[in-house]
Amino acid sequence: MSYDANxxxxxxxxxxxxxxxxxxxxxxxxxxxYAKAPRVAEIDRxxxxxxxxxxxxxxxxxxxxxxxxxxxxERNLALQEERTDVLLRCGFAPDELEDKPACPKCGDSGWMGxxxxxxxxKLCTQEQxxxxxxxxxxxxxxxxxxxxxxxxxxxxxxxxxxPRENMEFIYDVCRHYAQKFGAFYFDNLLFTGAPGLGKTFLxxxxxxxxxxxxxxxxxxxxxxxxxxxxxxxxxxxxxxxxQARDETRRYLGCDLLIVDDLGSELTTSFVQSALYxxxxxxxxxxxxxxxxxxxxxxxxxxxxxxxxxxxLDGEYQILRFYGEDIRIQxxxxxx
Numbered sequence: 001m002s003y004d005a006n007x008x009x010x011x012x013x014x015x016x017x018x019x020x021x022x023x024x025x026x027x028x029x030x031x032x033x034y035a036k037a038p039r040v041a042e043i044d045r046x047x048x049x050x051x052x053x054x055x056x057x058x059x060x061x062x063x064x065x066x067x068x069x070x071x072x073x074e075r076n077l078a079l080q081e082e083r084t085d086v087l088l089r090c091g092f093a094p095d096e097l098e099d100k101p102a103c104p105k106c107g108d109s110g111w112m113g114x115x116x117x118x119x120x121x122k123l124c125t126q127e128q129x130x131x132x133x134x135x136x137x138x139x140x141x142x143x144x145x146x147x148x149x150x151x152x153x154x155x156x157x158x159x160x161x162x163p164r165e166n167m168e169f170i171y172d173v174c175r176h177y178a179q180k181f182g183a184f185y186f187d188n189l190l191f192t193g194a195p196g197l198g199k200t201f202l203x204x205x206x207x208x209x210x211x212x213x214x215x216x217x218x219x220x221x222x223x224x225x226x227x228x229x230x231x232x233x234x235x236x237x238x239x240x241x242x243q244a245r246d247e248t249r250r251y252l253g254c255d256l257l258i259v260d261d262l263g264s265e266l267t268t269s270f271v272q273s274a275l276y277x278x279x280x281x282x283x284x285x286x287x288x289x290x291x292x293x294x295x296x297x298x299x300x301x302x303x304x305x306x307x308x309x310x311x312l313d314g315e316y317q318i319l320r321f322y323g324e325d326i327r328i329q330x331x332x333x334x335x
Contacts, residue, residue, distance in 0.1 A: 193321025
């Protein structure tokens with residue numbers, strides 16, 4: 001799993017903020033304890049001094065530090081016992097002034113060796129969901145709120161299944177794809193069909209569930225993606241071009257890329273090339289992609305290239321949406 005640099009930066013900042021808050025809380029507790037039990041403050045100063053004395057004894061040349069260290073250890077234990085007794089008599093817990101990290105596994109560093117700790121992964125997931133929510137209404141869009149009732153049970157011209165039967169199949173594929181992300185037998189999905197049939201809604205459902213499982217997810221419209229590729233290629237040495245390079249790396253490297261509304265952009269030879277690069281690179285690196293479009297497969301082949309059509313035909317599970325526009329149905333029903 002790999003997270004976007006901005007997501008990781010914000011998650012790490014939240015981790016640091018939590019550590020600072022706990023340190024401030026410890027400082028305030030220390031002031032409270034020392035004010036009520038001055039002897040604890042004095043003992044703490046003595047304990048710090050015994051540590052320094054022990055180091056000095058160990059480094060002293062030509063002298064056996066053993067006896068001195070033994071004496072210091074006994075003095076230290078006695079002070080600790082007295083400290084515990086004073087804390088209890090003053091109504092405090094023995095560990096009142098211990099620094100307790102929120103995550104005992106990593107000590108709030110966020111890392112265990114070279115691997116990311118679960119505590120930082122959780123924060124990354126939360127930040128990623130926030131970022132997705134800027135583009136998708138993740139507040140209500142989930143598999144549990146998806147309604148099959150908007151799809152007719154009646155037959156549909158040229159199709160063997162009714163819109164509802166078709167959507168039940170599509171819903172099951174999408175839900176299992178998200179639940180078993182990375183281990184499902186479909187690596188990539190292509191949603192095709194007219195507007196208003198739930199393509200973006202189900203894309204959001206997948207984005208939410210996959211993101212909450214700790215995978216890096218990037219959602220963007222096709223026009224925005226190609227604009228970043230163009231900026232990255234033709235701009236040089238400015239802040240915008242650096243941002244475009246960062247964005248294109250996100251598109252190519254995230255665990256799941258969701259491309260919305262393919263075909264709404266102005267299709268040029270550069271866009272054709274960029275789409276092929278995007279699709280082919282992600283296939284070669286084993287990254288998963290979900291694409292939604294209002295175009296048919298025939299339209300996609302004509303507009304982009306035979307090579308793009310071949311990749312989509314051979315490597316994507318094509319899910320065709322059909323039925324009556326849900327937006328129009330809502331307008332009729334609710335006015």
